[in-house]
Amino acid sequence: xxxxxxxxxxxxxxVHEGKTGLSVMEVxxxxxxxxxxxxCGGACACATCHVYVDAAWLGKxxxxxxxxxxxxxxxxxxxxxxxxxxxIKVSDALDGLVVRLPESQH
Amino acid sequence: MTSPDAHxxxxxxxxxxxxxxxxxxxxxxxxxxxxxxxxxxPPYQRPPLSKAWLKGEADAESLALKxxxxxxxxxxxxxxxxxxxxxxxxxxALVLSDGTTLAYDILVLATGARAIRLxxxxxxxxxxxxxxxxxxxxxxxAALGPGRTMAVVxxxxxGLEAAASARALGAEAIVLEREPRILARVAGEVLSNFFRxxxxxxxxxxxxxxxxxxxxxxGGKVTGVELADGRVIDCDLALVGVGAVPNQELAQAAGLxxxxxxxxxxxxxxxxxxxxxxGDVTLRPMPIYGRDxxxxxxxxxxxxxKQAACAITGRPAPAGETPWQWSDQYDIKxxxxxxxxxxxxxxxxxxPASGRFAIFHLKGDQVQAVEAINSPPEFMMGRQLIGSRRxxxxxxxxxxxxxxxxxAAA
Numbered sequence: 062x063x064x065x066x067x068x069x070x071x072x073x074x075x076v077h078e079g080k081t082g083l084s085v086m087e088v089x090x091x092x093x094x095x096x097x098x099x100x101c102g103g104a105c106a107c108a109t110c111h112v113y114v115d116a117a118w119l120g121k122x123x124x125x126x127x128x129x130x131x132x133x134x135x136x137x138x139x140x141x142x143x144x145x146x147x148x149i150k151v152s153d154a155l156d157g158l159v160v161r162l163p164e165s166q167h
Numbered sequence: 168m169t170s171p172d173a174h175x176x177x178x179x180x181x182x183x184x185x186x187x188x189x190x191x192x193x194x195x196x197x198x199x200x201x202x203x204x205x206x207x208x209p210p211y212q213r214p215p216l217s218k219a220w221l222k223g224e225a226d227a228e229s230l231a232l233k234x235x236x237x238x239x240x241x242x243x244x245x246x247x248x249x250x251x252x253x254x255x256x257x258x259x260a261l262v263l264s265d266g267t268t269l270a271y272d273i274l275v276l277a278t279g280a281r282a283i284r285l286x287x288x289x290x291x292x293x294x295x296x297x298x299x300x301x302x303x304x305x306x307x308x309a310a311l312g313p314g315r316t317m318a319v320v321x322x323x324x325x326g327l328e329a330a331a332s333a334r335a336l337g338a339e340a341i342v343l344e345r346e347p348r349i350l351a352r353v354a355g356e357v358l359s360n361f362f363r364x365x366x367x368x369x370x371x372x373x374x375x376x377x378x379x380x381x382x383x384x385x386g387g388k389v390t391g392v393e394l395a396d397g398r399v400i401d402c403d404l405a406l407v408g409v410g411a412v413p414n415q416e417l418a419q420a421a422g423l424x425x426x427x428x429x430x431x432x433x434x435x436x437x438x439x440x441x442x443x444x445x446g447d448v449t450l451r452p453m454p455i456y457g458r459d460x461x462x463x464x465x466x467x468x469x470x471x472x473k474q475a476a477c478a479i480t481g482r483p484a485p486a487g488e489t490p491w492q493w494s495d496q497y498d499i500k501x502x503x504x505x506x507x508x509x510x511x512x513x514x515x516x517x518x519p520a521s522g523r524f525a526i527f528h529l530k531g532d533q534v535q536a537v538e539a540i541n542s543p544p545e546f547m548m549g550r551q552l553i554g555s556r557r558x559x560x561x562x563x564x565x566x567x568x569x570x571x572x573x574x575a576a577a
Contacts, residue, residue, distance in 0.1 A: 083229075091233055093241070095193045100466050102212045106493040106502055107466070108547065128500070128543060135547030135571075167488060 063156040067094045067112075070164045079151040085160065086110040086147035096162035103147040105129060108136040109166040110146040115159035122149045122158070138163050169273060169479050174199045176261055176269050178251045178417070179277030183446030183468035185210025185232045187275060190476035192241045201244040201269060203251055203261075206300060209235050214465060216304040217328035218495050221311075222335045230301070251278075254421035256439060273441060273479055276418055276429060277472075280411035280447040280463055285320070289382030294389035294404045298325055299411070310404040313337035318392045318402035320379050321409035322349030324494050327362060329406055330371045331496040341372040341400060343379055343392060352410075355507070357526050358538050361519050362496070369497060374400070411463060413448045426450055428461035433487070434478040435471045443478070445471035454487060455554060456508050456535075464492045489554040491546075502543070504550035505536035516545060517567045525549065532558040544571040551575065 067075045067089055079088035089097040089110075098109035105128050114122050119142055125133070129148045133139055146160065169175075175191060177184045180202050188202045188210075204210070211230040219225040228234075238245040250264035254274065261269045282297040284290060296307050307329065311317060315338040319326040322344035330340040342349065348359040363373055374394075383391035383399060391399045413428045424430040424438035428450030435443045435451070446468040450461045466488065473485045494501040499522070510528035517524030525545035528536040533556055537549030548571035552559060560577045563569045 087229065091231075091237070093189050093193055093233065093237065098469070100469055101493060102214060102465070104214070104493060104495060104500075106500065107491070131543040132547065135544060135551075167486065 063151050063153060063158060065151070065155070066157075066159045067096070068159065068161045069094075069096050070162055079155075081152050083151050084147045085112070085149040085151060085155075085158070086145075088151060089146065094162075096166070097146060098166040099147060101147075105132060105145060105148060108132040108145060111136050111139075111163050111166060112144055112146045112160040113140055113163070114142045114144050114149075115161070116142065118155070118158050118160075121154050137165065169196075169198070169481070172198045173272035174201065174270060175273045175275065175479060176201045176203065176271040177275045177277055178203050178261065179279055179414075179446070179448075180204025180206065180210045180245065180247070181277060181279050181446065181468070182210060182213060182232065182465055183279070183472050184275070184277035186469055186472040187277065187445060187475055188238075188243045188245075189233060189241075190472055191479065192243070194476055194480045194482060196476075196480050199244070200242070201246065202238070203246045203249055203263065203269075205248070205250050206302070207248045208301060209233065209238060209245060209247070211301060212465070213299070214493075216301065217298055217325055217332060220304060221308055221329065221332040223308075227301070251417055254417060254442075256421055256442075259441065271441075273443065275435075275475055276437070276442065276444040276448060277446050277468075278414035278417060278448045280413050282407065283410045283412055285379065285407060285409065287379065287381045289384055289389070289393075292382050292384040292389040293387050294384075295382060296404060296406050298329060298406060298408060307404075307406065311336050311338045315339070315403045316341065316401065318343060318400055318405040320392065320405060320407045322346075322351075322373070322375070323353065323408050323410070324350070326406060326408035327366065328494060328496055329408070330366060331369065334369050334371060339370075339372075341374065341402070342366070343377045343394070343400065344373065344375045345378050347376055349373065349375065354538060355513055355526060355528070357513070357515055357519065358501075358540075361540065365497065365499060411447070413461060415448055418442075418444065418448075430459075431471075433474060434484060435475040436478065443475045445475050453490070453506075455489065455556065456506065458508065460506070462490060464490065466491050487554075489550045491550055500541055502539045502546035503536065504539075504546055505534070505553040507536040510535045512561075514561060514565050516565055517542065527564060529559075529561065532561060534559060548572065548575050 101107040210232040253262040378395040381393040429444040507528040525539040534552040539546035
């Protein structure tokens with residue numbers, strides 16, 4: 062389990078418990094957090110679950126695969142701390158994770 | 168703008184209907200929302216049914232769009248296992264199969280599409296399956312396994328994905344396609360050939376130009392598929408994937424405009440201003456192609472759910488999206504953007520033999536559609552080019568040494 066804070070572009074915070082093994086995207090979507098569309102449901106096919114990982118957590122969220130890197134390269138508003146949240150797996154080590162959401166996923 | 172206590176009734180608890188119910192709450196709509204579905208479970212993702220779920224890599228919980236308790240917590244009256252029988256537009260009422268009548272202020276039809284059934288002898292034998300619902304997928308999974316032989320009638324994406332999953336489960340698969348090549352309805356020759364070679368490499372067999380005329384059975388169970396040329400293909404189960412038709416009878420009987428789908432505008436509104444329709448059941452305008460058509464895809468269901476949610480809550484209409492879809496087979500990720508309408512040229516970027524390439528369909532110097540195999544840049548940039556209608560330099564597009572960013576910047 063991990064407590065994850067999602068911060069919408071307008072500053073609204075949503076805090077949810079994520080079960081180990083789910084992706085950060087799934088935690089957001091199953092709790093109806095606005096700002097993560099996840100059109101493809103986690104197939105790494107659409108780049109609509111883009112998040113900015115808080116600097117303190119970057120080392121713990123794992124490496125990007127070539128596929129994720131390549132999809133992100135063409136998403137809007139990409140920063141060095143950009144990730145596709147469907148590719149970050151929840152674990153105890155991520156308890157307290159903070160991610161910020163972009164203004165739009167499309 | 169809807170009055171704040173208007174009753175929104177959504178018919179169809181699939182990906183479109185479930186998404187709309189959640190979006191209404193996300194957008195701050197506080198009025199009553201009822202979600203009526205024929206299936207016994209809350210809305211779920213269908214795409215994994217032929218892929219990860221069938222292979223046992225995803226469970227029911229991960230398939231669900233939202234956990235069951237979400238609906239009650241968000242005051243969405245979810246009513247499973249019930250059919251909508253009739254719309255009474257004069258009284259603004261929906262009659263359900265359990266005898267109840269729901270009064271609505273806004274009605275949303277999200278009734279989806281159903282698999283076409285072949286009107287041929289033996290079609291009702293046990294072991295002849297289709298794949299649309301979680302229950303269909305359960306039946307298919309139960310019938311598959313090492314040593315079993317699955318005949319796939321129809322070489323479309325669902326059949327091919329199921330064939331790939333069957334191989335992963337140790338079953339034999341043989342694809343029977345009426346046309347001279349697989350994916351004939353939905354893809355060009357280059358892609359058809361690529362997928363056939365890919366599947367053959369994984370042990371899937373193909374018979375093209377194979378017209379299925381009936382099923383053979385023993386003791387009420389399917390044992391073979393009969394072809395027009397007299398051959399009989401032995402099998403333990405047969406999966407029929409020959410297309411789908413929209414569930415538009417409810418709309419039609421209510422006198423709504425219907426034409427190969429329930430006709431809607433870009434707000435997802437039907438010919439009755441109190442009734443919307445979203446997802447696979449609709450025939451919708453697609454301005455980038457200057458035509459109306461019906462799509463069977465998750466991204467379309469999501470876009471129309473957004474259109475309806477915005478219209479119902481008085482938000483500005485969302486920006487138009489470029490249609491897209493995807494498929495996973497073995498280690499291949501196919502991403503398709505756009506639809507191949509009116510193209511006059513096909514251009515292959517990269518080498519199909521490398522397992523990483525993209526096929527661009529062009530009309531003059533505009534991109535109409537792109538099919539990208541393990542090629543996210545071509546998909547992402549191609550999708551933007553389709554949406555923007557910007558002309559491209561075809562020579563540069565055909566040259567993989569020129570990056571897609573450079574192609575788009577030219």
